[in-house]
Amino acid sequence: VSSREISEENQLDKLVGQIEGWAHEAGFQQVGISDVDMQNEQSRLRAWLDKRYHGSMRWMEKHADKRLQPELLHPGTLRIISLRMNYLPENTEPVKVLKSPEKAYVSRYALGRDYHKLIRKRLANIAKKIETEASAIYADLKISQRPFVDSAPVLERPAAHKAGLGWIGKHTLLINENAGSFFFLGEIFTNLPLPLNRKKPQNLCGDCRACLQICPTDAFPEPYVLDARRCISYLTIENPGPIPEEFRQVMGNRVFGCDDCQVICPWNKPANFTLEDDFQPRHGLESQELLELFRWDEATYLALTEGSAIRRIGYEGWLRNLAVGLGNAAPDEKIQQALREKRPNVSPLVAEHIDWALAQQQNPRRRRIRKLRREPIDRTRG
Numbered sequence: 001v002s003s004r005e006i007s008e009e010n011q012l013d014k015l016v017g018q019i020e021g022w023a024h025e026a027g028f029q030q031v032g033i034s035d036v037d038m039q040n041e042q043s044r045l046r047a048w049l050d051k052r053y054h055g056s057m058r059w060m061e062k063h064a065d066k067r068l069q070p071e072l073l074h075p076g077t078l079r080i081i082s083l084r085m086n087y088l089p090e091n092t093e094p095v096k097v098l099k100s101p102e103k104a105y106v107s108r109y110a111l112g113r114d115y116h117k118l119i120r121k122r123l124a125n126i127a128k129k130i131e132t133e134a135s136a137i138y139a140d141l142k143i144s145q146r147p148f149v150d151s152a153p154v155l156e157r158p159a160a161h162k163a164g165l166g167w168i169g170k171h172t173l174l175i176n177e178n179a180g181s182f183f184f185l186g187e188i189f190t191n192l193p194l195p196l197n198r199k200k201p202q203n204l205c206g207d208c209r210a211c212l213q214i215c216p217t218d219a220f221p222e223p224y225v226l227d228a229r230r231c232i233s234y235l236t237i238e239n240p241g242p243i244p245e246e247f248r249q250v251m252g253n254r255v256f257g258c259d260d261c262q263v264i265c266p267w268n269k270p271a272n273f274t275l276e277d278d279f280q281p282r283h284g285l286e287s288q289e290l291l292e293l294f295r296w297d298e299a300t301y302l303a304l305t306e307g308s309a310i311r312r313i314g315y316e317g318w319l320r321n322l323a324v325g326l327g328n329a330a331p332d333e334k335i336q337q338a339l340r341e342k343r344p345n346v347s348p349l350v351a352e353h354i355d356w357a358l359a360q361q362q363n364p365r366r367r368r369i370r371k372l373r374r375e376p377i378d379r380t381r382g
């Protein structure tokens with residue numbers, strides 16, 4: 001080993017310390033570095049896709065190779081720098097809202113501003129600092145880096161696990177021993193040969209099955225496997241079509257995503273809260289009345305969800321989900337009137353959900369929640 005290589009190694013070690021400092025300054029709670037070898041994930045990912053568990057998320061299929069070979073996504077990538085940032089706002093009392101059927105439950109990550117822009121910007125700043133510093137180490141290397149946050153085919157959880165940020169729980173999310181799971185992940189792909197995290201965190205789920213048992217739609221066919229087609233997050237956010245009737249009653253008041261598997265997880269007690277202003281709830285969305293939200297017209301929806309992840313489902317998806325929530329609320333003449341008033345001016349998709357909600361509201365016998373059977377849908381179809 002030449003003295004030049006030793007000096008490079010020392011400088012890269014120092015650079016990792018600097019990256020940690022910049023990450024903390026930028027509001028990330030933890031950072032780690034992994035290689036790009038994702039081959040261990042191949043059989044799991046292929047089996048998941050073969051079973052059509054990704055539903056209508058065709059991009060999962062289309063970009064599987066890029067997920068498994070990060071260097072195809074960004075040529076030259078040698079390392080993935082993974083970072084995590086807490087998002088749970090304090091005092092948003094998820095369980096209390098879930099137990100209030102007249103309120104709307106919005107997944108806690110979506111209460112404030114959309115995280116994509118904020119995190120991408122901060123990752124880009126860190127990448128710039130890395131580039132400046134690294135060009136002094138490698139005078140002849142063209143440094144090539146790219147930040148990602150949840151919008152590209154990146155196996156972010158396996159990468160973060162390898163980087164030392166936590167283990168993948170039975171609910172398929174990453175859990176950190178000290179911080180639970182209410183955090184976003186972001187990555188910087190880099191062609192710098194940064195030193196790797198040496199110790200993958202041990203899986204501490206043990207005998208616990210709380211997340212699998214609490215799931216309202218029974219979306220885990222087995223531990224560590226999620227059938228997205230049954231997951232309320234998928235049904236209310238990714239799914240552009242009707243919500244299958246068999247899931248509507250058990251959705252309760254969850255109108256944008258679902259956090260049940262995280263809320264029940266013992267590693268989230270006590271929860272770690274975010275300090276970011278941008279992630280604080282806007283427009284009282286942490287415990288807003290279903291009826292109030294349903295009364296928003298499209299202009300109000302567009303104005304009040306500007307810069308929010310809720311924009312993603314559009315006004316039609318919003319009304320569809322709220323109609324299901326209202327169908328599950330206690331029978332109330334005001335709710336029924338609002339449903340009837342809105343019906344003439346909505347799409348056939350929303351109208352069908354409104355009809356379902358009115359039938360629920362008017363016929364208490366339909367309201368008994370039946371226990372879901374394991375195989376109510378054809379699993380071979382998307």
Ligand code: SF4
Pocket residue numbers: 169170171175204205206208209210211212261264265266267
């Ligand atoms: S609830 Fe239990 S099984 Fe599920 S992720 Fe948390 S510790 Fe693991």
